[in-house]
Amino acid sequence: MVNDIRAVAWTDDGLRLIDQTVLPGRFEHLHVRDTGTLVDAIRRLAVRGAPALGVAGAFGVAIAMIEAERQGWTAGERDAAIDRIRSARPTAVNLAAGVDRVLPFVPEGVDAVVAEARKLLDEDVRNNQSIGRGGADWILARTGKRPLRVLTHCNAGALATAGWGTAFGVIRELAQRDAVELVYADETRPLLQGSRLTAWELEQAGIPYLVQADGAAASTILRGLVDVAVIGADRIAANGDVANKIGSVGVALACADAGIPFVVAAPWSTVDLNTPSGEEIPIEERPGDEVLTWEGLTVAPPGARGFNPAFDVIPARLVAALATETGILEIAKGETPLPS
Numbered sequence: 001m002v003n004d005i006r007a008v009a010w011t012d013d014g015l016r017l018i019d020q021t022v023l024p025g026r027f028e029h030l031h032v033r034d035t036g037t038l039v040d041a042i043r044r045l046a047v048r049g050a051p052a053l054g055v056a057g058a059f060g061v062a063i064a065m066i067e068a069e070r071q072g073w074t075a076g077e078r079d080a081a082i083d084r085i086r087s088a089r090p091t092a093v094n095l096a097a098g099v100d101r102v103l104p105f106v107p108e109g110v111d112a113v114v115a116e117a118r119k120l121l122d123e124d125v126r127n128n129q130s131i132g133r134g135g136a137d138w139i140l141a142r143t144g145k146r147p148l149r150v151l152t153h154c155n156a157g158a159l160a161t162a163g164w165g166t167a168f169g170v171i172r173e174l175a176q177r178d179a180v181e182l183v184y185a186d187e188t189r190p191l192l193q194g195s196r197l198t199a200w201e202l203e204q205a206g207i208p209y210l211v212q213a214d215g216a217a218a219s220t221i222l223r224g225l226v227d228v229a230v231i232g233a234d235r236i237a238a239n240g241d242v243a244n245k246i247g248s249v250g251v252a253l254a255c256a257d258a259g260i261p262f263v264v265a266a267p268w269s270t271v272d273l274n275t276p277s278g279e280e281i282p283i284e285e286r287p288g289d290e291v292l293t294w295e296g297l298t299v300a301p302p303g304a305r306g307f308n309p310a311f312d313v314i315p316a317r318l319v320a321a322l323a324t325e326t327g328i329l330e331i332a333k334g335e336t337p338l339p340s
């Protein structure tokens, strides 16, 4: 049992990540001492999930500074390495925001950058706990039911954040209040963040769950087996459109049809007021091989080509509530993130 899941941590030996590519079979850490390893870890999804990427990006700036010193890089070479971290994945706004947050501290030295990154990490844990409490309050009031059957997609747990989790934080909070009957965890093809990671976290937390194929989600909802869906987000546009793991929009459409709330749980650091709507959110397209193979085994005919967008966009009208650390926005009712 792993009680305190810390996906990203700063140690005397640099950055320590839980290697999420080998879970649930193995629980291993990856030690990052150079920017190339970090960029690779981000691209391979060894570290993943919007808030965790933000914290990894912030500590990554310190890694780049230490590496620059070690290798005798110019300031330009160091900044190019920082930029490679910042742009390693395009959709989750937290990655670039995490890097940008610590950049003003670069002239003060590594310790100042690490101190600011630690602040970001601590804030994220606290924010997740607030999101969990507010989200749970809203869901219990809105559904008027307990215990609840909850559906979630991808992994928005401690692994995807600095700790506790956003959507998973809401589920943890509901479970602490004895208000969870069952969680449906969508497996989340092609990289199985649901069956590998969310199910692992549910197991650690002792919360009852079933793993289902992504293709089962709409039917489970329309059959009346789900009371609420809660997911995380990678970027929320100013108008309330939400980018999240591919498959999320299908869940939202089914919830709308079934008349149950579709809730997005995310910190304000995932809101990007510079992106007016979902149309402008850059959607990462990953190699087709991730769809065509599994663990090296080809699951499609030779010559088949894959289509592998990593995220989709849920239109604001389908988002009943956005649970943030400062409260709830009822997006479908027109409460957009944009300050009025």
Ligand SMILES: CSC[C@@H](O)[C@@H](O)C(=O)COP(=O)(O)O
Binding pocket: 045, 048, 049, 050, 051, 092, 153, 154, 155, 156, 157, 160, 161, 165, 166, 167, 193, 231, 232, 233, 234, 244, 245, 246, 310
């Ligand atoms: C709190 S994590 C929210 C999102 O980042 C999560 O739902 C998600 O889509 C992660 O995608 P991933 O490709 O695994 O990084």
